Amino acid sequence: MIRVIIVDDEALVRSGFTMILNATPDIRVVASATGVDALEVIEAEKPDVLLLDVRMPQVDGLTLLNVLNGRPDRPAIAMLTTFDADEYVLAALNAGASGFLLKDTEPEQLAQYVRALAAGGVVLAPRASQRLLASHPPTASVMDAEAERVGTLSDREQQVLTLVAEGLSNAEIGGRLYLGAGTVKDHVSAILAKLGVAGRVQAALAAQRAGLLPDRDAAS
Structure with missing residues (x-):
């Protein structure tokens, strides 16, 4: 079972991603949190995969990523964003994130992305990342x-x-x-x-x- 935590300040995003992923037999969202509560929840649940909003008003995703980078047991991390050309996403990739997901990712693709992350792969939707790089x-x-x-x-x-x-x-x-x-x-x-x-x-x-x-x- 792949254990996932979703960190996003938007309750609708957290609930939507949770519903989609929990409908699959091999993935379980063990918790979701805002940026403020994220570190405590991650420490308690020790997920395999962390889906982390890159922009949050109080504690942003880049800050959390940098904190987690210092931990030997950190999960595979993909950034969540509504932007497909965002300097924050590129900074996160350069800082060690395993990729990024757009928040409007098709439901059937979401589980594939999580499995790729859990297996040690990267998640870079080509057209989105090409626009990001451009x-x-x-x-x-x-x-x-x-x-x-x-x-x-x-x-x-x-x-x-x-x-x-x-x-x-x-x-x-x-x-x-x-x-x-x-x-x-x-x-x-x-x-x-x-x-x-x-x-x-x-x-x-x-x-x-x-x-x-x-x-x-x-x-x-």
Whole structure:
């Protein structure tokens, strides 16, 4: 059972997400909270996945993310937002969030996203993240350097990177490409090193900018 906590200042969002996720057999929303109460609830329930509103009036999501980053047992965290081009979301991704969800995510996709997060994947809906990146583009020199690094990846590494950006865990990538878990782990480590990034989210964003995920809008 995947244990989920939803932190959002809007009661309608909390109740709606709870209803959708609790209708699935393998996911349970164990608590929901506002930003003010979030840390206490997270400490008590120890969820596998945390869906965290990026903008809240008293204690915002970025503040909570930074506090949780210092804890060894922190859950997988995806930011919730009504904006698909929001500098706060990009800051959260750079600070260690495993992705972001739009609050108008289709109900049937929501459970898929939560499962991806629980399995160690990332969640970046491609069209939304492409608009996000387009609104906050890096400098031309940075883009050129990143494109050059992506170009150094082997065909297999580009396949693995594409699946990382689609939100698949190492085990799922192995199943898709008929590779052992250790081999996938080695590929991911090599990709992160070649791209010069710290984690899967930054690698997924690089894949987005490199055009490895054209016109896709599935869980990623």
